Amino acid sequence: MTSDFTGKTALITGAGRGIGRAVALGLADTGAGLILLARSADQLAETQAMVLGRGAAAERVRIIPADLGDEEQRDRAAATALETARVDILVDNAATVEPLGATAAIPAEELRRAFELNVIAPTALTAAVLPGMLDAGWGRVVNVSSAIVARPAAMVRFNAYAATKAALEAHTVNLAAELLGTGVTVNAYRPGGVDTAMQAWIRRQDPERIGAAMHERFNLNFAEGTLVTPEQSAAALIAHLSGDDTGAIWDVSTAPVES
Numbered sequence: 001m002t003s004d005f006t007g008k009t010a011l012i013t014g015a016g017r018g019i020g021r022a023v024a025l026g027l028a029d030t031g032a033g034l035i036l037l038a039r040s041a042d043q044l045a046e047t048q049a050m051v052l053g054r055g056a057a058a059e060r061v062r063i064i065p066a067d068l069g070d071e072e073q074r075d076r077a078a079a080t081a082l083e084t085a086r087v088d089i090l091v092d093n094a095a096t097v098e099p100l101g102a103t104a105a106i107p108a109e110e111l112r113r114a115f116e117l118n119v120i121a122p123t124a125l126t127a128a129v130l131p132g133m134l135d136a137g138w139g140r141v142v143n144v145s146s147a148i149v150a151r152p153a154a155m156v157r158f159n160a161y162a163a164t165k166a167a168l169e170a171h172t173v174n175l176a177a178e179l180l181g182t183g184v185t186v187n188a189y190r191p192g193g194v195d196t197a198m199q200a201w202i203r204r205q206d207p208e209r210i211g212a213a214m215h216e217r218f219n220l221n222f223a224e225g226t227l228v229t230p231e232q233s234a235a236a237l238i239a240h241l242s243g244d245d246t247g248a249i250w251d252v253s254t255a256p257v258e259s
């Protein structure tokens with residue numbers, strides 16, 4: 001199934017680099033208008049320039065710099081996004097892998113910040129765009145998760161990341177059930193090990209902090225070339241979007257075949 005989202009508008013969080021940027025470029029190729037959101041305005045501008053370089057109309061590509069971990073900025077960003085058009089496709093991709101380290105040493109405030117960005121922000125953005133999707137009888141929400149949810153014990157000292165992504169998946173499946181029959185689908189996506197700044201940041205962490213085993217594993221994955229590119233992962237996500245699946249946990253390795 002070839003994706004054609006001409007006339008639709010997609011809001012992509014974390015669109016300044018990595019998987020979010022690749023999703024933005026891939027969705028631009030399907031004809032969708034784009035709203036690109038992250039904190040770094042310069043990175044968003046780079047993504048915007050890349051999208052325009054692929055022939056997208058300038059008025060169909062907007063950037064909104066905002067910190068999604070800050071409720072006020074997030075609400076303002078959502079209102080700005082909806083000023084000009086309904087959002088038809090929401091890709092909740094921005095997230096933090098922090099705080100890392102021994103769980104007992106993690107201050108509650110840091111844990112709260114992780115939940116704010118990884119769970120509350122996707123939920124709040126969905127709530128903001130949902131009325132428009134329901135009016136239209138069509139919408140796509142994708143929450144970018146992680147394989148850590150399938151094997152939480154495999155990533156010791158990543159407790160906050162495991163807990164937040166598990167919560168995000170539970171939210172996804174529950175909301176999908178609530179919205180059955182409305183035309184709005186809600187799915188989670190596990191992108192695989194992807195060669196991005198987030199992976200590079202983890203590789204740079206002190207082995208004392210993340211444990212020697214995790215440090216070695218992340219560095220080995222990179223050295224052995226087992227990571228996929230952001231473009232490969234984004235293509236797998238986008239391939240799912242035309243279908244009517246809902247409440248599913250998509251995975252980079254189970255992408256439908258594009259024709």
Ligand SMILES: NC(=O)c1ccc[n+]([C@@H]2O[C@H](COP(=O)([O-])OP(=O)(O)OC[C@H]3O[C@@H](n4cnc5c(N)ncnc54)[C@H](OP(=O)(O)O)[C@@H]3O)[C@@H](O)[C@H]2O)c1
Pocket residue numbers: 013014015016017018019020037038039040041043066067068069092093094095096117144145146147190191192193194195196197198199
């Ligand atoms: N890379 C992997 O191997 C991997 C594996 C499993 C799951 N994932 C998931 O895939 C998603 C994307 O990861 P990635 O590897 O592409 O990460 P990345 O390269 O670090 O990109 C993260 C994006 O999110 C934005 N972001 C971070 N904090 C934000 C905030 N407070 N408010 C708004 N935007 C924020 C960043 O921009 P600013 O810093 O400018 O805000 C950036 O654009 C995440 O949900 C991650 O958990 C990645």
